[in-house]
Each structure stands twice: as structure tokens, then as C-alpha cells.
Amino acid sequence: MKVILKNIEKEGYSPAISSYIGEGGYAALRQALKIGPEKILSEIKKSRLVGRGGAGFPTGLKWEFARKSREFPRYVVCNADEGEPGTFKDRLILARDPYLLIEAMVICGFTIGAEKGFIYIRGEYFEVYEILQKAIREAEEYHFLGRNILGSDFSFEIDLYRGAGAYVCGEETALLDSLEGKKGQSRVKPPFPTFVGFNNKPTVLNNVETFANIPAIILKGGEWFSRIGSELSPGTKLYCLSGDVNTPGVYELPTGISLRELIEKYGNGVQGKLKAVLPGGVSSGLLLPSDLDVAMDYPSVQEAGSILGSGAVIIINDTHCMVDLAKRCAEFFDYESCGKCTPCREGTKRAREILTNITRGLGEVSDLSLLKELQEVMFDTSRCGLGQSALNAVRSSLEKFPGEFREHILEKKCRLGICPMK
Ligand SMILES: Cc1cc2nc3c(=O)[nH]c(=O)nc-3n(C[C@H](O)[C@H](O)[C@H](O)COP(=O)(O)O)c2cc1C
Ligand code: SF4
Missing domain, CATH: 3.10.20.600 (Ubiquitin-like (UB roll))
Incomplete structure (x- = not known):
């Protein structure tokens, strides 16, 4: 069952607007303009689609909150920052089927009453940026974007914005600050972006993959989508x-x-x-x-x-040392912490120091309880998800591979010979 990659996995499919239209592209937009925002919302809610960017928040609810707001203008933002190490799925959609994302964003704009959208794209995705630029131009030429879309009185435009390589700018509020031209640092939540988002106006911010599900839901119905996969979180x-x-x-x-x-x-x-x-x-x-x-x-x-x-x-x-892995994770978060709140700014540094010492044979048994305590404090008190989850991998390495940590500390030994023990 393919919902998102149905075109991409077809032999001979190329990222051109004619190919997209040939596969039924933009039929969902026509349908959306016909059925109107309330019916669109009801189908998305019925689908029980939840965000694919990490937090798993119900998409229909997010769109509904923005639509019900009294504030204008409203905005649609696509999170294409894709900074989590090990994630490379959004790039595939952006590079190989960009029209799918554009169609979904226009439907979102129509549903919530927004006329402006942004795609915030990871800075390192140079080639993908150009593909998207071309796709936006083509969609405008075909009147799927721009003024009076498909002859309706609805207008919507999309701007592309490049990130500058900060992992934290994938976090929705840091992304919005960055989009506004400020330093990318997280805001306090609530208020959530749906109510107070870009330029403090209601903003629906979704991940690329989340958006990519929308056209199929409009065409085939929320009920159909909700029957795919797991009962608990379908699709x-x-x-x-x-x-x-x-x-x-x-x-x-x-x-x-x-x-x-x-x-x-x-x-x-x-x-x-x-x-x-x-x-x-x-x-x-x-x-x-x-x-x-x-x-x-x-x-x-x-x-x-x-x-x-x-x-x-x-x-x-089993060729990897879990102490070394924990240290590398801590290094990543220390490097990427935006520094705005103390628990994360200081906590990521301390975790990195402690783990570096352990990998050098300079650790003490008390370091293990200190690391656990650091994780708990950072989870409870960090301002955004980066600090809250920064020591998840460290904590679970400690809990699931305690023997390896003890060997490093008590015997000054890395059983795999990976850590540079002194
Ligand atoms: C540190 C951090 C980095 C994040 N990076 C991304 C990202 O690269 N792409 C993304 O879609 N969501 C990312 N998120 C999640 C977003 O904050 C947000 O929940 C998501 O974009 C909302 O879209 P969704 O409801 O469609 O999932 C990140 C969150 C945190 C805390
Ligand atoms: S948790 Fe970390 S990344 Fe998030 S605001 Fe605080 S310092 Fe910045």
C-alpha cells in the first residue's frame, strides 16, 4: 500500500508537472475547492492522521484550531528542515515528487483561510532547493498556485526559505523565529504556533511527510486512510x-x-x-x-x-561500544543546543564532559547516577524538545548496557578497543 511514494516508485516517473498531472495530480485540489473547508477538515479528522515530524499531534485538530482563530492573516509553513541524524525521507518527497507537497499546502491554505505559505528547507539540500524552485514556478504557470487558483477566488503563494544548518531550527518555534529573520531559538510554549505562529499570527506548521498524505485523504476519504495500518495510529x-x-x-x-x-x-x-x-x-x-x-x-x-x-x-x-555511542550522542546535542535555557546549555556540556572522561578511563562510579540525574532534570526543565530528549539515548545506554560503563570505569577497559583509554 503506497500513499506517499505511489508516484515515486512508479517506473519512469520523473519530477515534472506533466508527469504529476498524468498520475492524477491536482485532482485533490479541484475536489477540495469543490467540497469546501468544513468537509476537508472532517475528512482529515476522520483519517486520524498524526504529524510525521516527531511529536505525533493530530493534523486535523491543528488545522481546525487555525481555522477557528479570529486572527488574520494566517500562514502555512512546511517543515523541511530534516535535521535528525538518520532521517532522509522528506528529501525523497521534495526531490522526486515536489508537486505533491505544493498541492497539499494549497489545500491547507484554502482550508484554514491562509494566502501565504513557506517551505523552510534544510540549508544543505542545495539540489532539492532548485527542484522546488522550479516546481513552484511551474505550479504558478498552471494556476495551481498564485492568484485565483483554478479560476476560483482563492489565492495562495509559496516562498522558499533556506535554513542555515542548525538542528534546533527544525523545532517549530525556533523555525518560526528563523523564518522571521531572528536567531533560531525556541519560544516558550504555549502559546502554540497554531494560535501565535509566524509574525504572531495563526500558523499551521506541518512536516513534509504529513502534508504528503493530504491529497490521498481528500480523494479517497478519511475513512479509507483510517483503515490502513495500525488501529492506534493509522496510515x-x-x-x-x-x-x-x-x-x-x-x-x-x-x-x-x-x-x-x-x-x-x-x-x-x-x-x-x-x-x-x-x-x-x-x-x-x-x-x-x-x-x-x-x-x-x-x-x-x-x-x-x-x-x-x-x-x-x-x-x-555488536561492533559498537555503547559508551562511545552515548558520548557521540552527547557531543551532537552539546554542539546543537541553542543555549537559550540553562538546563540544556549546561546539561549537554556536563554530559559530554562526563562521557568523554569515562571513555578515557577517567570516570567514577558516581558519574553514572549524575548522568541519570542530569537526564531527569533536563527532561523536566528544558525549554524545548532538544534539551528534553538530548539524553534519551545516553540514559537508555546506561540502563541497558550497565556492564560496559562499569568496565570503562572500574577496569579502565573498553572491551571493543574503541574508546581511547589512557
Ligand atoms: C530539536 C527538534 C528538531 C526537530 N526537527 C524537525 C524537523 O527537522 N522536521 C520536522 O518536521 N519536525 C521537526 N521537529 C518537530 C517539530 O517541532 C514539529 O513538531 C513538527 O514539524 C510539526 O509537524 P507535524 O505535526 O506534521 O509533525 C523537531 C523538534 C525538535 C524538538
Ligand atoms: S532546550 Fe536547548 S535547544 Fe531548546 S531552548 Fe533550551 S537551550 Fe535551546
Whole structure:
């Protein structure tokens, strides 16, 4: 069942507007203009689509909040920052089927009463930026974008905006500050962007993959979508399989497929012996080989003690040292912390220092409880999701591989010879 990659996976499909139209593209927009905003909202709510950017918030509800607001102008923003290590699914849609995203954003604008949209694209996606630029120009030429879309009295335009390489700018409020020309740092929530977003006006901000589901929902109905995949969070999901797996790649599969099937059937198995999995990138906690039967949907992965996030499934085999892995995760978050709030700014630094010491044979047993405490404090008191999840992987490495940490501290030994013990 393909909802998002249905065109991309067709042989000979090229990212050209004629190909998109040839595959039924923009029929959903025509249908949307015919049925009107209330019916669109009702179909999206019926679909039970939740955001694919990480937080899993119900999309229909988000659109409804913006539509019901009394403020104008309203905005549509697409989060194409795709900064989570191990995530490379949005790039595929942007590069190979950009018209799908454009169509969905126009439908969103029509639904919530917005005339302006932005795509905030990861700065390193140079080629994709040009593809999108061309796609926007073409959509304007065909009157799918711009003034009086398809002869209606609805007008909508899209601007492209490039990020500058900060991971935190994928967080929705930091993204909005960056889009407004400010330093990309998170805002306090609430208020949420749906009510106080771009230029303090109501803004629907969705991930690329979330938007990519909309045209199919309009054409086939929310009921149809809600019957795909897992009962708890329906639809398909783009899983980005990477790390020590034989066939890495982006796989569109119904939600709820087991982690085992994803790795064995689609990834063609693990290279070497499986040690652990990060199911939602470096912001998620580790799963173990004993967790392989977990259903890959948002609630089930959470129940297993981790998060699905954007679907960055990183496979780790037994050639990796978990202390080294924890240290690398801490380094990443220390580097990317925007520094606005103390728990994250200081906490990521301390975690990095402690873990660097442990990998050098300079750790103490008390460091382990200190790291756990740091994780708890940062989770409870950090201002945004970056700080709240920064030590998830560290904490779960400590809990699931305590022996490796103890060996580094007590025996000054890295059993895999990876850490530069002094
Ligand atoms: C540090 C951090 C980075 C994030 N990066 C991204 C990103 O690159 N792309 C994305 O869509 N969402 C990202 N998110 C989640 C967004 O804040 C937001 O929840 C999402 O874009 C909303 O869209 P959705 O409802 O369609 O998922 C990030 C969140 C955090 C805390
Ligand atoms: S949690 Fe980290 S990234 Fe988020 S606002 Fe605080 S310092 Fe910035």
C-alpha cells in the first residue's frame, strides 16, 4: 500500500508537472475547492492522521484550531528542515515528487483561510532547493498556485526559505523565529504556533511527510486512510533504515509493521549481530533484540520505552561500544543546543564532559547516577524538545548496557578497543 511514494516508485516517473498531472495530480485540489473547508477538515479528522515530524499531534485538530482563530492573516509553513541524524525521507518527497507537497499546502491554505505559505528547507539540500524552485514556478504557470487558483477566488503563494544548518531550527518555534529573520531559538510554549505562529499570527506548521498524505485523504476519504495500518495510529509511514543493515533506504509501509519485519524483510537483515536499535534517531531511547516484535507506530514504540519520532531507524551491531555511542550522542546535542535555557546549555556540556572522561578511563562510579540525574532534570526543565530528549539515548545506554560503563570505569577497559583509554 503506497500513499506517499505511489508516484515515486512508479517506473519512469520523473519530477515534472506533466508527469504529476498524468498520475492524477491536482485532482485533490479541484475536489477540495469543490467540497469546501468544513468537509476537508472532517475528512482529515476522520483519517486520524498524526504529524510525521516527531511529536505525533493530530493534523486535523491543528488545522481546525487555525481555522477557528479570529486572527488574520494566517500562514502555512512546511517543515523541511530534516535535521535528525538518520532521517532522509522528506528529501525523497521534495526531490522526486515536489508537486505533491505544493498541492497539499494549497489545500491547507484554502482550508484554514491562509494566502501565504513557506517551505523552510534544510540549508544543505542545495539540489532539492532548485527542484522546488522550479516546481513552484511551474505550479504558478498552471494556476495551481498564485492568484485565483483554478479560476476560483482563492489565492495562495509559496516562498522558499533556506535554513542555515542548525538542528534546533527544525523545532517549530525556533523555525518560526528563523523564518522571521531572528536567531533560531525556541519560544516558550504555549502559546502554540497554531494560535501565535509566524509574525504572531495563526500558523499551521506541518512536516513534509504529513502534508504528503493530504491529497490521498481528500480523494479517497478519511475513512479509507483510517483503515490502513495500525488501529492506534493509522496510515503508512516512511521508515528511514540506516546503520548496520544490509539494505538501508526509505521504506513506505503501513504503521504497525513489526521492527523485526522492517529489518529482516525490507532491510535484508542486520550486518553482523544485532546489539540495539534507535527507532527514532539519536533523540530516542534504545530498543534491544528482545524488543523486535514491537509494532512500529507512535503509541507502541512509546510503550516499549522509546519514541518513533520521524522514523529514523538506526541499526547498531555488536561492533559498537555503547559508551562511545552515548558520548557521540552527547557531543551532537552539546554542539546543537541553542543555549537559550540553562538546563540544556549546561546539561549537554556536563554530559559530554562526563562521557568523554569515562571513555578515557577517567570516570567514577558516581558519574553514572549524575548522568541519570542530569537526564531527569533536563527532561523536566528544558525549554524545548532538544534539551528534553538530548539524553534519551545516553540514559537508555546506561540502563541497558550497565556492564560496559562499569568496565570503562572500574577496569579502565573498553572491551571493543574503541574508546581511547589512557
Ligand atoms: C530539536 C527538534 C528538531 C526537530 N526537527 C524537525 C524537523 O527537522 N522536521 C520536522 O518536521 N519536525 C521537526 N521537529 C518537530 C517539530 O517541532 C514539529 O513538531 C513538527 O514539524 C510539526 O509537524 P507535524 O505535526 O506534521 O509533525 C523537531 C523538534 C525538535 C524538538
Ligand atoms: S532546550 Fe536547548 S535547544 Fe531548546 S531552548 Fe533550551 S537551550 Fe535551546
